[in-house]
Ligand SMILES: Nc1ncnc2c1ncn2[C@@H]1O[C@H](COP(=O)(O)OP(=O)(O)OP(=O)(O)O)[C@@H](O)[C@H]1O
């Protein structure tokens with residue numbers, strides 16, 4: 001489904017600020033894999049997701065999604081294969097546009113945009129039904145500007161937009177980190193639901209070890225631009241926070257220093 | 265009384281000019297408000313529209329064809345800026361300035377000299393200041409068509425993706441929108457509209473002049489700002505906003521006439537307009553900084569200043585005392 005081969009990315013190469021953000025990453029996902037990703041600040045989690053999304057090109061290595069080599073495909077073109085939700089709730093939607101307009105934009109992801117009407121009446125009913133499923137009362141607010149919604153509402157809508165056209169791969173980069181615990185739980189619950197119902201393949205970055213353990217069928221841990229742990233199957237099901245910390249110490253040779261991950 | 269009559273008599277002319285610049289302001293609105301780009305190409309492309317229209321018309325080409333050609337020329341100008349900006353990565357403002365400078369030479373080449381007259385007596389023009397009431401009707405027609413076309417366009421899939429491009433690049437990329445193409449498209453549309461207003465302006469004034477676009481962006485922005493102020497409380501409908509922008513152009517020229525009538529030096533008008541535009545552009549920043557200080561913060565800041573002054577005084581006194589002590 002997804003194949004990362006020898007992906008390396010160095011920021012500010014040749015300067016004093018040189019930073020190897022990704023160091024020879026190799027990762028293969030099976031169809032339907034739901035992978036949670038953890039790791040300390042600066043471990044390279046976002047960088048890996050951005051490499052897949054095409055925010056910039058890797059220094060070397062290749063990225064293949066479902067048999068299509070997307071290594072040097074521009075970001076807007078590979079969007080056809082990818083659904084994305086960002087950490088910052090402001091990033092995922094056009095805040096000056098209506099809710100229904102945002103949904104209509106997402107509905108046409110990967111299709112050519114023509115001079116046909118942006119939204120048809122039939123679609124509007126569809127959107128209303130989809131929004132009803134979010135259970136946030138948004139189905140009555142189709143013509144409200146996105147900017148007027150709360151962070152949690154926006155993340156839920158972004159999630160809907162990311163999955164409306166079934167993506168080959170769903171990329172979630174700490175999409176609940178900016179939300180209060182209750183809203184975060186709700187968005188996470190929706191995430192699970194969408195992934196299960198759509199039978200999606202997904203990568204989810206989180207800072208919360210408990211969430212990383214409770215969700216998905218596979219867990220990877222990153223440190224200093226490398227994948228240092230990859231836990232799947234039965235082992236993943238029986239995982240606990242203590243075991244994870246122990247494994248981290250063994251794999252990296254250091255203690256896991258991150259309060260957010262422990263307490264979250 | 266006579267004075268007042270003369271003011272009233274100048275109103276049709278002011279309204280005509282206001283409508284022409286209102287069309288120009290709609291073009292500015294497309295880049296400045298929808299696409300979030302400050303495009304300075306317009307200073308050149310309004311003149312290009314005038315030049316192309318004037319030269320074709322004086323050479324016997326049908327006036328409607330001449331206007332159409334002017335629009336296409338303006339679109340080309342926008343296209344060039346778009347390429348500079350998206351393909352070569354030049355910041356939008358600089359890309360616009362570069363095209364504007366290029367256009368000065370091109371406009372001069374098109375005209376062949378600094379000024380070409382379009383006599384309404386020999387050429388079948390669409391509008392002329394010799395018949396202002398007809399001109400106003402025709403201009404209202406143009407404004408209506410432009411607004412309707414834009415209103416329809418921004419309701420399409422493509423138009424919506426253009427609005428998204430101006431609003432959130434991240435989201436646009438994630439939704440598979442080619443933002444580079446959209447930016448070029450927006451600049452093309454905007455400068456086409458601006459060139460249309462240039463073509464109309466040349467006919468209205470009876471000539472195309474190499475200097476006629478100087479500072480156009482400021483007039484356009486002024487109209488946009490006035491228009492936003494006029495209808496910000498009425499409606500958020502896009503069509504109404506565009507109509508408001510045109511009305512902004514008319515208000516601008518009526519104020520201009522009143523200033524001239526009141527005996528103020530019209531040569532200073534551009535300066536006042538520029539200052540007013542600067543003020544309005546500054547408002548969001550001022551609001552978010554100086555005017556967002558809480559009363560408590562302000563009071564504390566005052567206290568700190570007073571304390572600092574007192575401390576300084578005390579230090580001075582101490583120094584003086586020490587000197588005196590030294591002498592004694
Ligand atoms: N655009 C960039 N320019 C320069 N350095 C960058 C850039 N993006 C990321 N980095 C650096 O690359 C390293 C990895 O960053 P990344 O954002 O992938 O970490 P992360 O694992 O997502 O961390 P966090 O948990 O803080 O989000 C960091 O040291 C960061 O400073």
Ligand SMILES: [Mg+2]
Pocket residue numbers: 045046047173
């Ligand atoms: Mg990150």
